[in-house]
Amino acid sequence: MxxxxxxxxxxxxxxxxxxxxxxxxxxxxxxAAPPAKAPARFxxxxxxxxxxxxxxxxxxxxxxxxxxxxxxxxxxxAPGEMKDYExxxxxxxxxxYKLAAIKGGEFLIGSPDTEPDREEDEGPQRKVKIEPFWxxxxxxxWQLYKPFYENGIARNKDGxxxxxxxxxxxxxxxxxxxxxxxxxxARGDHNNVVDVVSQPTPQxxxxxxxxxxxxxxxxxxxxTTHHATSxxxxxxxxxxxxxxxxxxxxxxxxxxxxxxxxAYSFGDDVDKLDDYAWHGYNADATYHPVAxxxxxxxxxxxxxxxxxxxxxxxxxAGYRKSLKDGALNPWHIPVTRYPRIxxxxxxxxxxxxxxxxxxxxxxxxxxxxxxxVPKSIWYHTDGQHIGFRIVRPLKTPSAEEMHLYWNTDWxxxxxxxxxx
Amino acid sequence: xxxxxxxxxxxxxxxxxAAGTTAAVAGFPHIGRSEIGSSNTIKIGxxxxxxxxxxxxxxxxxxxxxxxxxxxxxxxxxKIDSPLxxxxxxxxxxxxxxxxxxxFIGMDAYKQLAESEVDVVLMAxxxxxxxxxxxxxxxxxxxxxxEKPMAIDMAGIHHLMETAKIATEKKLAIQHGYCWRYSPAxxxxxxxALGGELGRITSFVGTYLGGTVRALAPEAVxxxxxxxxxxxxxxxxxxxWLSGGPLLEQCIHAVDKLAWAMGDVAPVAAFGNGGRxxxxxxxxxxxxxxITYEYPDNVFCQIQQRQYKDSFNENVSRIICENGTLIxxxxxxxxxAKGKTTWRYRAEKGVEQNMYQTCHNEFFAxxxxxxxxxSAEFMARSTALGILGREAxxxxxxxxxxxxxxxxxxxxPDNPPLDAKMPIPAPPIPGIDKLVQA
Numbered sequence: 001m002x003x004x005x006x007x008x009x010x011x012x013x014x015x016x017x018x019x020x021x022x023x024x025x026x027x028x029x030x031x032a033a034p035p036a037k038a039p040a041r042f043x044x045x046x047x048x049x050x051x052x053x054x055x056x057x058x059x060x061x062x063x064x065x066x067x068x069x070x071x072x073x074x075x076x077x078a079p080g081e082m083k084d085y086e087x088x089x090x091x092x093x094x095x096x097y098k099l100a101a102i103k104g105g106e107f108l109i110g111s112p113d114t115e116p117d118r119e120e121d122e123g124p125q126r127k128v129k130i131e132p133f134w135x136x137x138x139x140x141x142w143q144l145y146k147p148f149y150e151n152g153i154a155r156n157k158d159g160x161x162x163x164x165x166x167x168x169x170x171x172x173x174x175x176x177x178x179x180x181x182x183x184x185x186a187r188g189d190h191n192n193v194v195d196v197v198s199q200p201t202p203q204x205x206x207x208x209x210x211x212x213x214x215x216x217x218x219x220x221x222x223x224t225t226h227h228a229t230s231x232x233x234x235x236x237x238x239x240x241x242x243x244x245x246x247x248x249x250x251x252x253x254x255x256x257x258x259x260x261x262x263a264y265s266f267g268d269d270v271d272k273l274d275d276y277a278w279h280g281y282n283a284d285a286t287y288h289p290v291a292x293x294x295x296x297x298x299x300x301x302x303x304x305x306x307x308x309x310x311x312x313x314x315x316x317a318g319y320r321k322s323l324k325d326g327a328l329n330p331w332h333i334p335v336t337r338y339p340r341i342x343x344x345x346x347x348x349x350x351x352x353x354x355x356x357x358x359x360x361x362x363x364x365x366x367x368x369x370x371x372x373v374p375k376s377i378w379y380h381t382d383g384q385h386i387g388f389r390i391v392r393p394l395k396t397p398s399a400e401e402m403h404l405y406w407n408t409d410w411x412x413x414x415x416x417x418x419x420x
Numbered sequence: 421x422x423x424x425x426x427x428x429x430x431x432x433x434x435x436x437x438a439a440g441t442t443a444a445v446a447g448f449p450h451i452g453r454s455e456i457g458s459s460n461t462i463k464i465g466x467x468x469x470x471x472x473x474x475x476x477x478x479x480x481x482x483x484x485x486x487x488x489x490x491x492x493x494x495x496x497x498x499k500i501d502s503p504l505x506x507x508x509x510x511x512x513x514x515x516x517x518x519x520x521x522x523x524f525i526g527m528d529a530y531k532q533l534a535e536s537e538v539d540v541v542l543m544a545x546x547x548x549x550x551x552x553x554x555x556x557x558x559x560x561x562x563x564x565x566x567e568k569p570m571a572i573d574m575a576g577i578h579h580l581m582e583t584a585k586i587a588t589e590k591k592l593a594i595q596h597g598y599c600w601r602y603s604p605a606x607x608x609x610x611x612x613a614l615g616g617e618l619g620r621i622t623s624f625v626g627t628y629l630g631g632t633v634r635a636l637a638p639e640a641v642x643x644x645x646x647x648x649x650x651x652x653x654x655x656x657x658x659x660x661w662l663s664g665g666p667l668l669e670q671c672i673h674a675v676d677k678l679a680w681a682m683g684d685v686a687p688v689a690a691f692g693n694g695g696r697x698x699x700x701x702x703x704x705x706x707x708x709x710x711i712t713y714e715y716p717d718n719v720f721c722q723i724q725q726r727q728y729k730d731s732f733n734e735n736v737s738r739i740i741c742e743n744g745t746l747i748x749x750x751x752x753x754x755x756x757a758k759g760k761t762t763w764r765y766r767a768e769k770g771v772e773q774n775m776y777q778t779c780h781n782e783f784f785a786x787x788x789x790x791x792x793x794x795s796a797e798f799m800a801r802s803t804a805l806g807i808l809g810r811e812a813x814x815x816x817x818x819x820x821x822x823x824x825x826x827x828x829x830x831x832x833p834d835n836p837p838l839d840a841k842m843p844i845p846a847p848p849i850p851g852i853d854k855l856v857q858a
Binding site: 136150152154179202203204205206210211215284285365367370372373374398 | 474503506599609627628630631632633637670730733734736751754761764773774
């Protein structure tokens with residue numbers, strides 16, 4: 001089944017799509033249809049509407065539950081009432097994470113031809129519209145990411161709960177009941193949606209190079225796959241009742257620029273970069289605690305350098321040419337796992353790669369030292385320079401949209417071919 | 421480090437396209453001088469079709485465009501389809517040609533594959549089976565790539581030493597899977613230390629501290645009706661007779677780096693500790709080891725292994741020299757006596773850095789060139805170094821290298837059927853359990 005999805009997703013899903021989504025029975029997830037196949041070729045440009053089915057439909061029930069929880073929690077939808085706030089994360093021992101309110105607006109995405117050391121794919125510049133959102137003031141630190149990847153629950157390789165059914169366990173009666181219940185919890189509680197969200201399986205070995213790179217709680221999480229960060233957003237949403245996702249490239253760059261049109265958020269003077277960023281020439285070959293340099297004008301730290309940050313978009317060198325002025329919330333929807341965009345450069349980057357418009361992309365070399373086929377969907381063995389931060393759009397999207405934001409890695413149900 | 425920044429991987433990342441990681445193989449001569457070179461196509465057979473086996477097949481296929489996956493073997497039928505589909509999708513039906521007739525299933529599948537028309541056998545089965553399977557492949561006249569470790573007990577090691585001789589007589593290559601020996605970064609780094617650039621090597625400290633690896637759940641029991649051997653094989657990493665325990669199965673990489681740093685000379689002895697700190701499952705492997713290795717000239721080295729949840733992780737090798745420390749295997753660098761980094765490896769742009777790939781590139785290039793490299797003895801000795809440490813911990817004794825080689829410990833029958841009885845021995849208790857002699 002195919003239906004039309006307008007590329008500017010912030011606007012609305014097509015009526016045909018919503019009708020289709022509504023007629024799908026919730027049903028037993030085990031009996032649900034297998035994941036829909038990605039089309040052989042995907043136009044992959046916005047804002048051109050494109051036809052494709054949603055990924056990972058057999059896990060839609062999780063997104064629907066979470067959407068219901070977000071809807072029940074409610075909250076302001078008036079742009080004027082947006083404030084910075086601290087999110088409390090129960091699964092991280094009620095650790096707090098600060099988010100900055102970002103007003104909607106228009107900005108020029110990309111860099112002009114005249115910008116030194118720019119790459120061709122950063123242009124042509126386009127004036128695009130961005131709706132209001134909150135964005136993390138810092139990169140997601142280990143403090144929040146550790147309880148997600150060290151979840152301690154037996155899982156399948158795709159991160160779903162290992163036990164096929166909770167019922168088999170809780171029907172145990174008598175003196176063995178207490179133990180059975182405890183064991184069921186170790187496998188994951190099917191009644192708790194936070195557990196049900198797909199989460200990382202244990203690492204085969206320490207990919208974070210803890211002997212050589214610190215793993216203190218105030219350092220940014222790294223070595224995370226795009227998929228793992230998307231699932232982190234779902235996990236965080238499930239426990240907070242606020243909808244979180246990765247930023248689009250446009251949102252990220254809008255927030256990074258903070259109203260500027262210069263190469264960096266602090267101007268064009270590259271000599272000032274040391275005040276704002278850990279990059280390849282001042283970081284001593286390692287990442288650093290979040291927010292240990294100056295923030296940009298909107299209070300955001302490490303937008304330049306430290307760890308490069310995942311955004312929702314797929315990479316294609318020619319994408320900007322197809323983008324139109326006036327596009328609303330543009331998103332270059334990825335249907336393949338590679339290449340996707342990381343923004344801001346890292347501790348391992350050239351200075352110019354830390355510019356606001358710079359865009360690097362993922363390559364499968366980032367899994368070089370993963371010896372298996374298929375490779376882990378959770379860890380980039382060679383991605384010690386890759387991290388992320390999150391956004392919360394002011395408008396709460398539909399369950400289907402949420403599901404899409406959290407599952408773009410599943411367009412291609414086969415986990416193998418791209419990683420080989 | 422100022423000279424190093426221009427050739428960094430970040431530039432590489434930017435310039436490499438997603439599909440641009442193909443190995444540099446085009447230059448290999450297609451007409452070799454050994455028996456393998458008589459035809460342009462090298463037929464490979466894969467024994468053990470799990471994640472690592474499929475990975476090895478992928479690397480073999482990438483290493484040489486005239487390699488063809490010809491046969492597959494696994495104990496369990498459901499293990500074949502998915503890797504076959506994956507590899508076919510990438511390399512096409514012409515290079516992955518494994519019809520049903522050449523999909524071998526069951527406990528004798530390895531033998532059927534070895535005796536089929538393949539030229540090269542790739543082995544990625546549980547190491548308890550390695551000596552037996554390697555012998556079968558060599559007797560059938562095949563070149564072999566074998567994953568680490570090579571055996572789990574001394575009976576296996578002695579068997580391997582014999583196989584090594586047979587392979588030499590038959591002019592067959594045996595390529596080992598101690599992957600770090602093929603890592604371009606570590607070759608440069610270890611080369612510096614071994615070449616004396618930092619003065620005399622005074623010690624080696626290697627860690628492999630990580631999380632649990634496919635550990636049985638504490639409450640897991642054998643399903644009704646399933647044979648002992650089948651259940652244990654499906655969870656092989658948890659059982660000594662199949663995996664050799666984590667010091668051998670996983671930390672053997674650190675042990676092999678120790679051997680490398682010591683110039684592959686024989687140690688004098690080992691002593692150490694180990695146990696089951698977190699494990700509460702039905703298996704019998706330890707989950708931690710800490711071993712001191714004694715080498716000639718009063719050199720003492722340390723290996724630490726652990727598979728713990730929620731604990732400090734580290735996987736680092738440190739070659740401690742008079743004038744500095746060579747650090748590997750991930751961020752290969754040198755620190756001076758004050759802890760300042762004075763050198764860092766930088767990959768040369770466009771040169772293959774994936775050690776799993778370089779291993780297979782060199783394997784097939786050597787075969788093409790008629791160069792027969794038989795590393796079986798080397799592998800057996802490196803594996804024995806792991807067994808030395810493990811037995812020292814299991815017995816609580818200081819065990820000499822000579823004592824170890826006098827041992828004929830044999831943990832299990834060679835190839836028990838899936839439904840055979842296989843009681844699980846209790847984990848060893850130091851001070852009570854003894855090194856098995858004779």
